[in-house]
Amino acid sequence: VVLNNSANFGLPVSQMVFHGNPLGLSIQVIVIIFQNLLSYTYGLMNSVSVHTKSAKGAIREFLKNPIIYALLLGFLLQAASFDIPLFLWTPIDNIASAFIAIALITLGAQSAYLKITHFPLPLILSLIGRLILSPSIAFLIILMLGLEGPVAQGLFIASSFPTSRNSALFALEYDNHPEYAAQAVLMSTVFSCITVTLVVYLSKILF
Secondary structure, rough: OEEOOOOOOOHHHHHHHHHOHHHHHHHHHHHHHHHHHHHHHHHHHHHHHOOHHHOHHHHHHOOOOHHHHHHHHHHHHHHOOOOOOHHHHHHHHHHHHHHHHHHHHHHHHHHHHHOOOOOOHHHHHOOOOOOOOOOOOHHHHHHHHHHOHHHHHHHHHHOOOOOOOHHHHHHHHOOOOOHHHHHHHHHHHHHHHHHHHHHHHHHHHHH
């Protein structure tokens, strides 16, 4: 419920909705940055905690993940304004470009063996929380802050995207109910075709 697919789902939607409006698209880019930080901190910590009951053990498992050190290295290089040589950057960029494809193939492989004969209560609550409660809460916060125009529209739309594929990948990696996580990602993506369309329409009317 907490992590949403703000990048490879949300960015194309925002590009379509805010075509010719860089402010609205910039809001989505900022949301992506926060979602990535949340995914690789809270999301990762939540997944590794299945292997241990103690906080110390969970932190130890968390620190074993190379993503943490890659994030720290990225922040340091950015802060130092260090330019990575082209002969190193080209293969790094190519590998990074393949990540979404690999993630979607992995999710597809997980989903291929799913047998959704009924909707268990946790899955239903997850779908309601991600697709209905999240934009509803975002709407109330936007009203309280007095936001309007493209900023309000961008934040409202960004709150409606389906569950992040990273949730399924982390669950598979750490054996933390991977089938349920894959179901949540798959079904929220399917139903988001309806809910995201409705939120985009409402954003134009309300803001």
